Amino acid sequence: MAAQPRAAQAGTVAYRGSVLHFLDDPARSARAYEYHEDGVLLVRDGKVLAVGPAAELLRSHRPDRVVDHGGRLILPGFIDTHVHYPQTQMIGSFGEELLKWLDTYTFPTEGQFKDPAHAARVARTFVDELLRNGTTTALVFGTVHPQSVDALFSQARSHNLRLVAGKVMMDRNAPDYLLDTAESSYAESKALIQKWHGQGRLLYAVTPRFAPTSTPAQLQAAGRLLQEYPDVYMHTHVSENRGEVAWVKSLFPDASGYLDVYNRFGLSRKRSVYAHGVHLQDQEFASLAASGAAIAFCPTSNLFLGSGLFDLQKAEQHQVAVGLGTDVGGGTSFSLLRTMGEAYKVTQLHKAFTDTPEARRPLTPLKSYYLATLGGARALGLEDRIGSFRAGNEADFIVLDPNATPLMRFRMERAKTLEDRLFVLQTLGDDRNVEATYVMGRRWSAPESRQQHRQAQVHPH
Numbered sequence: 001m002a003a004q005p006r007a008a009q010a011g012t013v014a015y016r017g018s019v020l021h022f023l024d025d026p027a028r029s030a031r032a033y034e035y036h037e038d039g040v041l042l043v044r045d046g047k048v049l050a051v052g053p054a055a056e057l058l059r060s061h062r063p064d065r066v067v068d069h070g071g072r073l074i075l076p077g078f079i080d081t082h083v084h085y086p087q088t089q090m091i092g093s094f095g096e097e098l099l100k101w102l103d104t105y106t107f108p109t110e111g112q113f114k115d116p117a118h119a120a121r122v123a124r125t126f127v128d129e130l131l132r133n134g135t136t137t138a139l140v141f142g143t144v145h146p147q148s149v150d151a152l153f154s155q156a157r158s159h160n161l162r163l164v165a166g167k168v169m170m171d172r173n174a175p176d177y178l179l180d181t182a183e184s185s186y187a188e189s190k191a192l193i194q195k196w197h198g199q200g201r202l203l204y205a206v207t208p209r210f211a212p213t214s215t216p217a218q219l220q221a222a223g224r225l226l227q228e229y230p231d232v233y234m235h236t237h238v239s240e241n242r243g244e245v246a247w248v249k250s251l252f253p254d255a256s257g258y259l260d261v262y263n264r265f266g267l268s269r270k271r272s273v274y275a276h277g278v279h280l281q282d283q284e285f286a287s288l289a290a291s292g293a294a295i296a297f298c299p300t301s302n303l304f305l306g307s308g309l310f311d312l313q314k315a316e317q318h319q320v321a322v323g324l325g326t327d328v329g330g331g332t333s334f335s336l337l338r339t340m341g342e343a344y345k346v347t348q349l350h351k352a353f354t355d356t357p358e359a360r361r362p363l364t365p366l367k368s369y370y371l372a373t374l375g376g377a378r379a380l381g382l383e384d385r386i387g388s389f390r391a392g393n394e395a396d397f398i399v400l401d402p403n404a405t406p407l408m409r410f411r412m413e414r415a416k417t418l419e420d421r422l423f424v425l426q427t428l429g430d431d432r433n434v435e436a437t438y439v440m441g442r443r444w445s446a447p448e449s450r451q452q453h454r455q456a457q458v459h460p461h
């Protein structure tokens, strides 16, 4: 077995295993993916050089090194299109639906991020959890405190992660200790954009929490930032929970619906990502498609908070860009594998709650791996850099062991096709299956193994 150094490899390195990546949406193209059972991914200077059958590429490219991941699946790193890093330590909090959950658990937890040392500690754990789970890019909420974003970006930079994040804008309907103002949120967001957006692989997202916690003046300030900085992101929540939708109607009586509140302030365009969209109307899906905005489908959160069942099939019909989001801490896992597994169950449940079950199709395994990789990259408008092994893309990739647990090994004996294996992996799998995570060609090592490494140096045999 080849050595596994942390440093980026000099020269051309071939990673050998079963290589899978997507070229298009499997729901729309019959040739949406490329798969090489005995394949290699060639990486040079942190970028993808080529992908193809091992025998062919090893001969044609004569790599300087071969790293053998035989029997493993090599995929582009997962992309989490909606997650809250400050909620890492409150994951799995009992019993409430969205609005009460925010008051009971979330706001007090986020209040702690006034302290930069606390923010730094949580950011470290969060980034390690992303990487442990094979997630190499995420679109992330901070808290209202600018220092929360500094802590996260600093941590992401130390791992050279491609990460998109922003400071929450929130000037009403939350505890005083978490409120900013329209003016202060504008100024602080602007300063953070100037400090971080485009620094290395980091990108900024203007982040109003959701319509109920922003005054019209603050949403207007968010729109102004997007006009002044057209290539930043917009990240918020929409139509997650019925009580929330009713509240928005009472707060913005002139708007024609929840999404229209954001549309009126110019917040919907490409690089706008709306989390959830569980209760969107048909015309709202059409509006999203027309504006180029995307939805983050967050199944573990929607089930855990009892929010409802996102209609992926409807989003597909309207050709709305969709990515997968863990939505930790409303969501219950950092694992995109687990998230795919729950997404499948949501599409199954739609059959039970419709008058036309024959018109309902379950989420296929190919489509769910697409959503976790290229689909997420498209939702973020980053498909020319990440999400697939297109030559020239940034070499963020993961190595999955489909046989990581005794049960999985046993079950895999019966999985005959690629689709079978992918499906079992998403149904039973999680971070235990993530054998390696590479960020721009550099292998990440878990803090536990970093610790072991240090101890080994202190106590040589």
Ligand code: GUN
Pocket: 084, 098, 102, 106, 209, 210, 237, 240, 301, 327, 330
């Ligand atoms: N809506 C407004 N804030 C939040 C949040 O923190 N999590 C979720 N799931 N929904 C929200």
Ligand code: ZN
Pocket: 082, 083, 084, 237, 275, 327, 330
């Ligand atoms: Zn969320």
